[in-house]
Amino acid sequence: LxxxxxxxxxxxxxxxxxxxxxxxxxxxxxxxxxxxxxxxxxxxxxxxxxxxxxxxxxxxxxxxxxxxxxxxxxxxxxxxxxxxxxxxxxxxxxxxxLSIVQIRQDFNKSLINVLQTGSSNLTLADANEEAANSQALSTRQSIATSALALANQSQQSVLQLLR
Structure with a gap:
């Protein structure tokens, strides 16, 4: 023994x-x-x-x-x-x-997920904003071209009347 x-x-x-x-x-x-x-x-x-x-x-x-x-x-x-x-x-x-560490680990995992989601949303929002800005610029250019064409056309009409 x-x-x-x-x-x-x-x-x-x-x-x-x-x-x-x-x-x-x-x-x-x-x-x-x-x-x-x-x-x-x-x-x-x-x-x-x-x-x-x-x-x-x-x-x-x-x-x-x-x-x-x-x-x-x-x-x-x-x-x-x-x-x-x-x-x-x-x-x-x-x-x-151990319980304290596990609770903190779960909190940190949740915080990481929130930060990653926020980062993704910001990146996506930036891409969407840039697409909208690009579309707005394209629309402005199209309107400017149309305005110039109309102005040119009206000048041509005035010239034809004077002839």
Whole structure:
């Protein structure tokens, strides 16, 4: 039983050491700073914890001295219960931080969609405005040409009357 317990302690240590992502290990004391906007003014820092066996208040047992009587067994159970409570509490804190990050991620995705739609609408509006301006210019040129033709025609009519 002592050997199995000590193996589990070793697994806890290995798991805590290997629980890193992008070089940050929240279970080994690293902190994670999240920046939510381009100016860097909106941030959140997630504090890391040390959850190796020592950080959880757990230590290896010695064969022949631990688990030999009720007192030593109760001490081990108390340490395990305390470690379990600590883990649950920190899991809850990490879960709350995850919720904040997910809400902010959803907000940022919505903001990106709004900005992209606005950009597309502005580009489309500019194209429509330029098409309307081009049509107006073409119409003005056509009217000017017609006016010149009419003026020329009326001059020709006056000349014919005078002849």
């Amino acid at each position: 002592v050997a199995q317990y000590n193996q589990i302690i070793d697994q806890i240590k290995t798991t805590a050491q290997d629980a890193s992502f992008n070089g940050i290990n929240l279970l080994n004391g690293d902190s994670l700073k999240l920046v939510f906007n381009e100016t860097g003014k909106s941030t959140s820092t997630i504090a890391g914890v040390t959850f190796d066996p020592a950080g959880l208040g757990l230590s290896k047992l010695t064969a022949g001295t631990d688990f030999t009587d009720n007192t030593s067994t109760n001490n081990v159970l108390t340490a395990l219960n305390t470690a379990s409570t600590t883990l649950r509490s920190q899991a809850s804190a990490f879960g709350a931080n």
